[in-house]
Amino acid sequence: MQATGVGRTDEYRVVAPRVSGETVDPERFHLAEWVVSCLESRGAARPGPAAVAALAERLTTRLLSRGELAFREGDRDAGVWIVRSGRLELAVKGRARPLIVQILRPGGVDGDIQKLLGMPFPYRARALEESECLTLAPLDFEELLGEYPEMSRLWMSTMAERLSESHDRIVGMLGRTLTQQSARLLLDEASGGVVDVPQQKLSEMLGVCRPSLNKVLKELEGHGLIRLRYGAVDILDPYGLAQRAD
Structure with missing residues (x-):
């Protein structure tokens, strides 16, 4: 589930506190601040330095190469x-793809x-490119x-928001129609x-075959709403595209 609020860490950056008699590594503390900024929710206050430091102590960095699995379907741990x-x-x-x-x-x-x-992952996660x-x-x-508790409230609030966004x-x-679905997805x-x-990935996200999606995308391009290029789609008229999505 995608989180919002990326890119707002610097304004909150503070000196790393001392935890258990030791000062938290500043770089790890900064990473924890970044995570908290990604979790920021309308329904919860920002956790204090002690909670952020506790998060910093528990974070582990994983580097994935392109195509590498992060986790598999059925994983519980x-x-x-x-x-x-x-x-x-x-x-x-x-069935087919x-x-x-x-x-x-x-x-x-x-x-x-x-x-x-307490449920296993229902899907697998694979890196589309080199990822951290x-x-x-x-x-x-x-x-x-x-x-x-303040970290718990923040995390629960952001999970509720992500579930609401997925439901919507x-x-x-x-x-x-496929045209409306395609416009909304874009x-x-x-x-x-x-x-x-x-386009192949987009068709898999919609659960349709690529030729069907390509036909819709060509129509949208013909109306000047998007521009197709290798591996990407440029949005030229977001307002017009939103009208096609409704």
């Missing part, structure tokens, strides 16, 4: 993952809901939320006016 850089593709096995559930970008969080519900992730082991995640996205796709996946996802 993969812990919580936060994408620091790069992208992770979440996908399940389909994989079905992409979501693409996690920097600031994206996954695994927390599965851990709290921050992870929390299952026990560390439980201890963090149990010992620091699913409902928004029901009963829509708007949801765009960053800086660019959808850096190949």
Whole structure:
């Protein structure tokens, strides 16, 4: 589930506190601040330095090469993952081809809901490019939320927001034409006016064959709403595209 609020850490950066008689490594503390900024929610206050330091002590950095698996379907002990850089593709096995559930970008969080519900991952995660992730082991995640109520409130609030966004996205796709679904997907996946996802991946996200999607994209391009190029789609008229999505 994708988190929001990326890129707002510097304004909150403070001196790393002392925990258990030792000063937390400043770089680790800065990473923890970044994670907290990604979790920021309308419904919870920002945790204090002690809670951020506790998060910093528990974070582990994982570097993934392109195509490397972060976790598999059925995994129960993969812990919580936060994408620091790069992208992770979440996908399940389909009858003919994989079905992409979501693409996690920097600031994206996954695994927390599965851990709290005691359920295995229903999909696998694979790095689309060289990626850096921050992870929390299952026990560390439980201890963090149990010992620091302000961190727990923040995490629960952001999970509720992500679940609400996913629900709205699913409902928004029901009963829509492929043109409407494609336009909505492009708007949801765009960053800086660019959808850096190949058409094959987009078709897998919609659960349709590539020729069907390509036909729709060509129509949208013909109306001047988008521009197709290798491995990406440029959004030229977001307002017009939003009208096609409704």
